[in-house]
Amino acid sequence: MSATVSMRDALYEAPGPKTRKRVLVGTAISLVLLALGIAFVIRQFYINDQLNPKYWSFFGRWTTWRFLLKGLWGTIKVAATAGVIAMALGLLLMLGRISPNKLLSSACHVITEIFRSLPSLLLIYFFFLVIPKYGIRMPSFWMITIPVSLAASGVLAEVFRAGVNAVPKGQVEAAMSLGMTHGKITRKIVLPQALKIVIPSLVSQLVVVVKDTTVAYVVSYPDLMQNARVLISNYDALVSMYFVVAIIYIAINYATNQFSVYLAHRMGTQVVSRMDENPV
Amino acid sequence: MGVSEVFAEFGDVYLQSLLSTWLMTAVCFAGGLALGILATVLRVSPIKPLRVAGDIYVQLFRNIPTVSLLVIFVYALPYLGLMLSYRTCLLACVILVVSSFASENFMSGINAIGAGQIEAARSIGLSFVQIIRLIVIPQSLRTTVLPMTNLLIATLLTTAMGSQVPLTPPELTGMVNYVNSRSVAGISAFVLSAICYAGTSVVIGFLGNKLDEKVRIVR
Numbered sequence: 460m461s462a463t464v465s466m467r468d469a470l471y472e473a474p475g476p477k478t479r480k481r482v483l484v485g486t487a488i489s490l491v492l493l494a495l496g497i498a499f500v501i502r503q504f505y506i507n508d509q510l511n512p513k514y515w516s517f518f519g520r521w522t523t524w525r526f527l528l529k530g531l532w533g534t535i536k537v538a539a540t541a542g543v544i545a546m547a548l549g550l551l552l553m554l555g556r557i558s559p560n561k562l563l564s565s566a567c568h569v570i571t572e573i574f575r576s577l578p579s580l581l582l583i584y585f586f587f588l589v590i591p592k593y594g595i596r597m598p599s600f601w602m603i604t605i606p607v608s609l610a611a612s613g614v615l616a617e618v619f620r621a622g623v624n625a626v627p628k629g630q631v632e633a634a635m636s637l638g639m640t641h642g643k644i645t646r647k648i649v650l651p652q653a654l655k656i657v658i659p660s661l662v663s664q665l666v667v668v669v670k671d672t673t674v675a676y677v678v679s680y681p682d683l684m685q686n687a688r689v690l691i692s693n694y695d696a697l698v699s700m701y702f703v704v705a706i707i708y709i710a711i712n713y714a715t716n717q718f719s720v721y722l723a724h725r726m727g728t729q730v731v732s733r734m735d736e737n738p739v
Numbered sequence: 740m741g742v743s744e745v746f747a748e749f750g751d752v753y754l755q756s757l758l759s760t761w762l763m764t765a766v767c768f769a770g771g772l773a774l775g776i777l778a779t780v781l782r783v784s785p786i787k788p789l790r791v792a793g794d795i796y797v798q799l800f801r802n803i804p805t806v807s808l809l810v811i812f813v814y815a816l817p818y819l820g821l822m823l824s825y826r827t828c829l830l831a832c833v834i835l836v837v838s839s840f841a842s843e844n845f846m847s848g849i850n851a852i853g854a855g856q857i858e859a860a861r862s863i864g865l866s867f868v869q870i871i872r873l874i875v876i877p878q879s880l881r882t883t884v885l886p887m888t889n890l891l892i893a894t895l896l897t898t899a900m901g902s903q904v905p906l907t908p909p910e911l912t913g914m915v916n917y918v919n920s921r922s923v924a925g926i927s928a929f930v931l932s933a934i935c936y937a938g939t940s941v942v943i944g945f946l947g948n949k950l951d952e953k954v955r956i957v958r
Contacts (some may be wrong), residue, residue, distance in 0.1 A: 465850075465854075466783075466789070466849050466850045466852060466853075466854060466857075466942045467782070467783050469857045469858070470783060470853035470857060470867075470870070470871075470875070471785050471867070472861065472867075474785075482786060483784050485785075485786040485789075486786050486787060486788055489786050489788045489789050489792075489916075493788055493792055503819045503820055503821075504819060506820070507818055507820050508903055509818060509819060537788075560901030572937070572940075572941075573933070573937055575940075576892065576896075576936055576937045576939075576940035576941070577896070577933055577936050577937065578896040578897070578912055578936065579818055579896075579899075580902055580903075580912050581899060581911070581912045581915065581929070581933065581936065584902070584912060584915045584916060584929070585915070585926075585929045588915060588916065588919045588929075589915070589926050589928075590917070592923065592925075596784040622884065627924050644865050666802070669804070669933050670804040670805070673804040674806050674903070677903075682783050684804075684806065684807065684810075697814055697815060698815045698818045698819065701807070701810055701814065701815045702811065702815065704807060705803055705807045705808070705811060706907045708802070708803060708804045709798075709799060710802050710809050711800035711802050712801075712803075712804075713798055716801075716802065733889055733893060734840065734843075734844060734886040734889045734890060734893075735885075735886060736889065737885070737944075737948070739929065
């Protein structure tokens, strides 16, 4: 067996005739069970009258999709803006953290940890419920975008730091021996390489940002989920709409994830997610 | 109102909500791990349809926003003949989402072992069950300590979705809403909840790091 064999297959020996027969029987049984499961779900839809065309036919109308696409555009606007802010803020937090200034470094460390350990919903409630009490009014777009970007910036700071750590120490030492300053080393040697390494991870973080934007209805911002809720009350078709919206979100996030895996594969790096970092 | 005044007035509810958040986190993490193990078994089984089903399961629940899943459980399932309490809906959603990430962690733990070890094990005559029990499971568990610690923290943060449905007692994020609708607490309620979340994460992270140092495999 070569090194390219996946662990999934390496676990089993090449099957003999008996095993092959058993696998075949297992395949048949599992296919039947899966088909039964799917049939059960469809039956539940059917006996509860959820397959009635009146719940699905409006998906054939352009106005439905135009309204959903308008919501999707809202989602994209929030996610893109939040992504850019989070990247800038995450980069600043990381640069502060690796700076030789002890005070700045620990301050940035603490801020990073706080943003990473708070649910984005709590931050949204802060901007939605708490800030207006102090007389500050902001449009709903920013009430969703700022908290989402704050939550993401903590994670991105750690992603950037993983990128910086991946740059070989010898290069920094060599630069120091040439008499370059910390700032110059960071700017000319470390950052260009670190940023390239983390590109796939940044793309995969977009998934988290998109997921966080789905609670935009809390601040009544018209994103995909919020517009779907409007359509639900218009057409009185709750089940079909919530399932279609879920599928749209899954498709977007799946595509984003696959794109990040593709980038990582092409660049020969790994995707760093929240799961791979140091917990605290 | 200052933090101390809020605490004096809502201290009891806060304590209940902290305990309820912890309990939900523990239940969801345990349930997520169990379901994640099941999904992983399917994904490495030699039976093709089960592998595909396991892969699809993980991709679905890894990519669906938790709110989207929660509204399906709370509002859509009753139309399909399944009525669950708000808390059950929340727990089920978080467990499904956590299980998909747990399975991904297990899979990368298994993939980190390397086919060479399995071949070596087979060449010294270990049976399939022995290989799984003596080589695959111990090593993949040890490599997944850190990712699972992060998953536990992520589970804690995901239970914040409980603020989107009525729960008694409310969990920590819902508390901000609860306190603010009963008094002019301003920032204090937020600060208290934030301290609870950050404190819990720090403790989980610290313990996870300690455990990881003990069991990590240096490759």
